[in-house]
Amino acid sequence: MSTLTQVARDTQVFDLIGKELHRQESGIELIASENFTSKQVMEASGSCLTNKYAEGLPGKRYYGGCEVVDEIEQIAIDRVKELFGASWANVQPHSGAQANTAVFLACLNPGDKIMGFNLAHGGHLSHGSPVNISGKYFQPIFYGVEPESGLIDWDKVEATAVREKPKLLICGASAYSRDWDYVRLRAIADQVGAVLLADISHPAGLIAKGLLNDALEHSHIVTTTTHKTLRGPRGGLIMLRHDFENPFGVTTSKGKTRTMSSLLDSGVFPGTQGGPLEHIIAAKAIAFGEALSEEYYNYAVQVQKNAQVMAKAFLDKGYKIISGGTDNHLMLIDLRPKGLTGKLAENTLIKADITINKNMVPFDDQSPMVTSGMRVGTAAMTTRGLVENDMERIVDLIDDVLTNHDDDAKIAAAKQEVNQWMAQVPLYS
Ligand SMILES: *Cc1c(COP(=O)(O)O)cnc(C)c1O
Secondary structure (H helix, E strand, O other), rough: OOOEEEEOOOHHHHHHHHHHHHHHHHOOOOOOOOOOHHHHHHHHOOOOHHHHHOEEOOOOOOOOOOOHHHHHHHHHHHHHHHHHHOOOOEEOOOOOOHHHHHHHHHHOOOOOEEEOOHHOOOOOOHHHOOOOOOHHHOEEEEEEEOOOOOOEEEEHHHHHHHHOOEEEEEEEOOOOOOOOOOHHHHHHHHOOOOOOEOOOOOOHHHOOOOOOOHHHOOOOOOEEEOOOOOOOOOOOOEEEEEOOEOOOOOOOOOEEEHOOOOOOOOHHHHHOOOOOOOOHHHHHHHHHHHHHHHHHHHHHHHHHHHHHHHHHHHHHOOEEEEHOOOOOOEEEEEOHHOOOHHEEEHHHHHHHHHHOEEEEOOOOOOOOOOEEEEEOOHHHHHHOOHHHHHHHHHHHHHHHHHHHHHHHHHHHHHHHHHHHHOOOOOOOO
8 A cells, every 4th residue: 555655756856846956056046026035935835734724814714623824824914914014914815916816806896997007018917918817807007107218107197097097006017117106196096086006016025124115005905926025935915004995885795894804805715716825824924024034124225235236237338227227126128229139138148047037128119029128136146145246247247148149158158157156155055
């Protein structure tokens, strides 16, 4: 009879995990949405908690045997409330996109109008893209950046909102390097009777530490991922600072109006998910604990400093950064003045073990598979311990590889330098 311990180790898969670890350790990681979690975050993600069903919330579950996971989930909730100054949080969304879908279910009816930041200008597909549920089940309209400045013009956002009267106004982006004016956005939302959703997936860690504007104070609802600057496991999260009665008159079967926190809980489960991932929630709890530390504050400050130095280094070499710089951890570079496409940049840099992602730039004339831009961020390499002068060296290397994209010897030399450098700043060993 076969028992669990007698099953042979699956070397086919574990060999590949080993290869991936080697890839992460030997290269320069500049994908702005990625980071490296601590060992304890990974340990919790790979724990026995994966075996447990726990539909419902701590103390109110549909399954028995939840005493332990109740405690774990409550720690995650309490810590994240402290971290962001929230009065309520749901830590169960499996991802950032799932968190947004739960918000839509809580606030909207199918066909309602939503207004988000244009995907082609740096927005996220879960904010109304026609290929996403947000664009298929709701009626999306968009705002974007100005061609000259690369910045959002809040007067234009207001004019569009007043004309279109969306029920949900969404702010937040995947490739916008500037801070958001939540005070102005809330005033616009109030003027048209919309709910303001701030999706802080990218800069969440910088917001938690007070390095960017406080999204929670002025937004009705805040969603985020937990794996970008926040440096936790892959997952999502919904928060409120101020709970409120749902503004669109949804009532219970007994005719009572429901608070937004209660609608959001239902929007996650049973609305859009089944059982929560308690192993990931444990890892979230650990990451939130880490993020409450002084050490993480210093990390977040360094992420922002590194991004500013990196942006300046790119500008000094004649690269065009959309909006001319950065307030957060990332920047979007328009490669057209250099005569390059995003695809060529991504494919060439990877040969030197430098990972970036190609990205559409505002008013791009290339397809999404080619693009005219690249997006880079400093969250991952700052975790690795790199500081300002290292950013200058990274930009030298990138410029060298892109300028000599036909020169295999030059690219090989860059790769050798990258690998030797990364061997000196170990990730997990
Ligand atoms: C990354 C991101 C998401 C989606 O997160 P997933 O966990 O990949 O679903 C949502 N919104 C924004 C703004 C993002 O940058």
